[in-house]
Amino acid sequence: EIVLTQSPGPLSLSPGERATLSCRASQSVSSSYLAWYQQKPGQAPRLLIYGASSRATGIPDRFSGSGSGTDFTLTISRLEPEDFAVYYCQQYGSSLITFGPGTKVDIK
Amino acid sequence: EVQLVESGGGLVQPGGSLRLSCAASGFTFSSYWMHWVRQAPGKGLVWVSRINSDGSSTSYADSVKGRFTISRDNAKNTLYLQMNSLRAEDTAVYYCARGQFDYWGQGTLVTVSS
Numbered sequence: 001e002i003v004l005t006q007s008p009g010p011l012s013l014s015p016g017e018r019a020t021l022s023c024r025a026s027q028s029v030s031s032s033y034l035a036w037y038q039q040k041p042g043q044a045p046r047l048l049i050y051g052a053s054s055r056a057t058g059i060p061d062r063f064s065g066s067g068s069g070t071d072f073t074l075t076i077s078r079l080e081p082e083d084f085a086v087y088y089c090q091q092y093g094s095s096l097i098t099f100g101p102g103t104k105v106d107i108k
Numbered sequence: 109e110v111q112l113v114e115s116g117g118g119l120v121q122p123g124g125s126l127r128l129s130c131a132a133s134g135f136t137f138s139s140y141w142m143h144w145v146r147q148a149p150g151k152g153l154v155w156v157s158r159i160n161s162d163g164s165s166t167s168y169a170d171s172v173k174g175r176f177t178i179s180r181d182n183a184k185n186t187l188y189l190q191m192n193s194l195r196a197e198d199t200a201v202y203y204c205a206r207g208q209f210d211y212w213g214q215g216t217l218v219t220v221s222s
Contacts, residue, residue: 050208
C-alpha cells in the first residue's frame, strides 16, 4: 500500500496569500496518478487536480499541481475566501487507492 | 447533469448488515468504473472499494475485504455496497464516486452502535 503524507499541518494564511501544500508518497506513484481534492464542512470532496498537474473542469487557474515520483505539490496562487478548506491528495495508480490525511487551510 | 445519490444508511447494531445504493443519472453509467469512499466523523477520506464498468472486476481495502461486497446493476444505473459483519469502526459517511473521482454523491451516514 502506498502511504501518502501531507504537510504542513494546519496552514493559517490570509486572503490573497499563496498556499503551498505538499504530498509525499512512500513509493513512486505510477504515471503521476496523483489527484488533489478540496473538501468543505458538510460537503463531498471536489476534484481539483488529476494526473498531478491537470485542472479538473471548472477549477480556477489559481489552483495548480506539480510533481512526479514521490513528491507532489498543490499551489493556490492567491487565496480567495472560498478556498479555506481541507485539501487531500490521493494516489490512484495502484490497485489499492489511498488518500493523504489532509491539510487544513484556515484563515489567519 | 451528472448526479449520484446515495441511500440506505442508518443505525445498525454491531455484527449487523446494511446495503447502500447509489443511483446514477446524467451519464452513461455502464461506461464507468465506480467507487465507494468513506469518512468517519471528523476524520479523513478512506477508499473502500471499486468495480469496473461491467461488474466483472472488483477491489477492496483490506479493512473491509471479506465483509463488504460491491456490485452494480447497469440496467438500473445503480451501484451497491453490501456491508456485513459491521463494526463500530465502520461508522462513517459513505460516498459513491464516478470513475476518476470527478463526481461524488452527497453521502449517506452509517452508524454502527448498540
